[in-house]
Amino acid sequence: MNEQTDLTELRDLFAGKPNPTADRLAPARAALLAEARTKRRPRARVAGLRRVMLAGGLVAAMTAGVIAVQTFRPAAPASAAEVLRLAADAAIATPWPEPRDDQYLHYEQIAETRSEKGVPNVGPRRITGEFWESVDGSRPRLSWRKPAKSGPYRGPHRKELDPCPGGNRPTYADLRGWPTDQEQLRHKLAEYGKEMVLKKDTATQIWRALIVLERPVPPKLQAAIFKIAATLPGIETEELKDATGKTGIAVTRVDNLGGGGAISRQSFIFDKTSYVFLGGQELVPGRGREVWSVTRPQIADALPAWSKSVKRRGCV
Template structure:
């Protein structure tokens, strides 16, 4: 090994990264998520690359290898575990990656007087001959008032698989006599992201959904309930981090209500008839870890799938909403 050559290569490596900012947690998260997404794609043949590396000068080859190592360290990970059905990643790791993805591309902050416009798809299926359950498929365009002070709007469209279904439009109005109901988006912006305070809020929400359960089950029920509609990105990330700490979670491969296959984090519970085991899941994109939707499988009650799209922000409801009458309330 030539000492002068080695010193020259080290100087080149130093100069190459001299103007690069030092890595911080904020800088590492997007790069780490991108590296994990890239690792999920099909690997390219390596034979040709090895031949090219052999043909390069020794100093340049060392520099390239060193640069690759620095890039991996900057991304915050060197060895990457990708999901496949035979060797799934841990459920906790999937949720931590989902927390990173939630804040990677946040949407603009809406004003209280605006609406969130998104698509929600729900499908109910019979499971093992359960009577009086499905199949039912709802594709809904939703306009949700940000602060909940104005009626929202639902446009139910027949699905391609069930064109015979009835199309209808209805106003979504809150009923004071039914209590607070689900928190409005503006309310969720005020929720704490501190882990202990948020854990308490989620357990409180979960207890309203199914009372009399242990703290972990109440918290999980609160997680699923809140995430079924748009949630501010920072809060969504904090919720995923709490879910990652809960016992009894596991991974599996599931399809969402659109038929897209994803990696699911599932928690089992004895909420079925007579204490039968039920399975409730959150489904994520396999490469980006963005939340796609969820599934609930309860013995004796069938299987329900749901999916939700990224919301858009709009100032007003469609003009045709003026002719829509209130048929019920939330």
């Protein structure tokens, strides 16, 4: 088969297909950049894929009208801004079904406190919580603090129904109403973060507002948040372990939170290959290291049957 025939068949194969847009190409871009940072595949595997990869890349470039050449350096660490942009792509590429207001989000959160040098009476403490959270907050939240499989543990292995979960935290339905427009969302995050860090600059307020990611956030909103975080000054990358012990690539920002000059290193951790969001960490002198992870939520129509025997908490 000659080159002219190859191009003719290639043209016929993709005839009538929609032109690639930024949204369509984002997941492929995330996967390609992630692949570029992993170890090289065996030569036989690369040879087998080379023709397909070149053809696919050529079609995308020809259809878009632009041919871009990039040089990848697998050994070089990604910048903090690039990690966050890839995390935004990953959030859009792996969405979960959109729940109804009358349903529940079922997910697991692991929190661990680790002592640091010079920090007295802190940890180690590890808690695994399983939650059924009302999407619109109109029904009690069911939580189960599960027994630890290993290691030190403090606190009861309790199950409870909380009729007023989350305090002032927004529900999933509330978050669904947050804007994804960059300027509008920037203002929203600054307002939310202002409640946690008064008399601080806008960048610090926005960064603190990212704590909203401790619980499930709609994928499109999560992606928009990461894109805004990528524009903030003072962010850097480091390698950290999440609460499950998995090593990931973290984006960290250092803030002076006051209170005797306490310096906080607040980090958000991502999978080193897929850039899927894993969890976060906060390191504060005198308070130790707090690490947390949250799993991808499942959608449930009702609470499990055993919840009927669980004691309901009272609102405080």
